[in-house]
Amino acid sequence: LGFNKDQVLSVSMPSDSAAQTTVRAFHNALRKQAVVKGMTVGARMSEEGLSLTSSMAVTEDGRKKEMMCNFFQIDPDYLPLFQIKLLEGRNLSDSFATDKNDALLVNEAYVQQMGWKSGLGKQVDMGGKATIVGVVKNFYYRSLHNMVEPLILVYNKNPQYFNTATIKTDAAKLPMLQQLFKQYFPALPFEAQFYDDIVAKRYDRDRIMMSLFKNFTLFAIFVSCLGLYGLVTLIAVQRTKEIGIRKVLGATIHQLFVLLSKDFMRLVLIALVIALPLAGFMMYKWLNTYAY
Numbered sequence: 001l002g003f004n005k006d007q008v009l010s011v012s013m014p015s016d017s018a019a020q021t022t023v024r025a026f027h028n029a030l031r032k033q034a035v036v037k038g039m040t041v042g043a044r045m046s047e048e049g050l051s052l053t054s055s056m057a058v059t060e061d062g063r064k065k066e067m068m069c070n071f072f073q074i075d076p077d078y079l080p081l082f083q084i085k086l087l088e089g090r091n092l093s094d095s096f097a098t099d100k101n102d103a104l105l106v107n108e109a110y111v112q113q114m115g116w117k118s119g120l121g122k123q124v125d126m127g128g129k130a131t132i133v134g135v136v137k138n139f140y141y142r143s144l145h146n147m148v149e150p151l152i153l154v155y156n157k158n159p160q161y162f163n164t165a166t167i168k169t170d171a172a173k174l175p176m177l178q179q180l181f182k183q184y185f186p187a188l189p190f191e192a193q194f195y196d197d198i199v200a201k202r203y204d205r206d207r208i209m210m211s212l213f214k215n216f217t218l219f220a221i222f223v224s225c226l227g228l229y230g231l232v233t234l235i236a237v238q239r240t241k242e243i244g245i246r247k248v249l250g251a252t253i254h255q256l257f258v259l260l261s262k263d264f265m266r267l268v269l270i271a272l273v274i275a276l277p278l279a280g281f282m283m284y285k286w287l288n289t290y291a292y
Contacts, residue, residue, distance in 0.1 A: 002139025004083040005195035012191040038168035040077040071152040089134030110150035143202035
């Protein structure tokens with residue numbers, strides 16, 4: 001996936017302006033907890049946290065190119081917490097005062113779309129010019145049904161709206177975190193979700209389809225077996241006298257089995273010749289819904 005989703009918990013925060021002082025206090029309290037091994041505040045790494053923007057930059061041959069792309073609002077702890085790899089340059093940092101307004105990160109796909117050999121130092125206009133200070137390795141912020149699209153990571157300048165607390169912690173510590181949340185927001189429900197579940201939810205439709213396919217396949221096999229049993233029984237009843245005569249004349253069990261089964265085995269082989277290519281074609285079409 002290009003990022004580490006293990007033991008990463010996303011905690012939703014209220015976005016109304018009146019609650020922001022309490023939100024910041026809760027964030028500070030979380031950072032002091034021994035059970036919290038890492039924390040980042042910003043947009044959730046999912047479709048809910050994505051924003052869409054228009055960006056303009058100059059390509060290698062000097063042409064201006066405008067491109068619609070996704071972006072996340074993050075803080076400097078985002079890459080370390082998700083263990084997203086930097087291919088070149090550096091992470092956003094609080095040590096550089098200009099990073100909040102004049103710096104950004106892009107992924108490999110953005111660099112490739114612009115036709116650059118390197119993205120470092122390039123200017124990107126998103127309603128205001130900013131400089132690329134780092135390029136991250138592509139990671140799958142959507143499901144594997146989608147190609148990795150160009151992505152921009154900017155410093156979170158809207159903590160009121162992008163204030164999801166994403167923390168590294170054990171599932172066993174969830175009740176403790178819920179209790180801490182209730183101390184600051186007693187009237188609000190504790191809405192938290194592990195990234196294992198967020199990623200798994202992207203493939204709910206596939207699991208449902210495979211479950212239906214498996215169940216209908218088993219049902220079809222069961223019905224087919226009933227039909228074969230009925231056919232064999234009918235043949236055996238119709239040829240009882242013949243079987244008795246052949247047995248008396250010295251026919252072996254193997255010979256009698258071949259005699260009774262060759263007719264319907266021919267039908268089974270014809271059915272397989274028709275069904276297997278169709279099944280292979282349907283599987284091929286389903287796998288083509290994935291980009292990778």
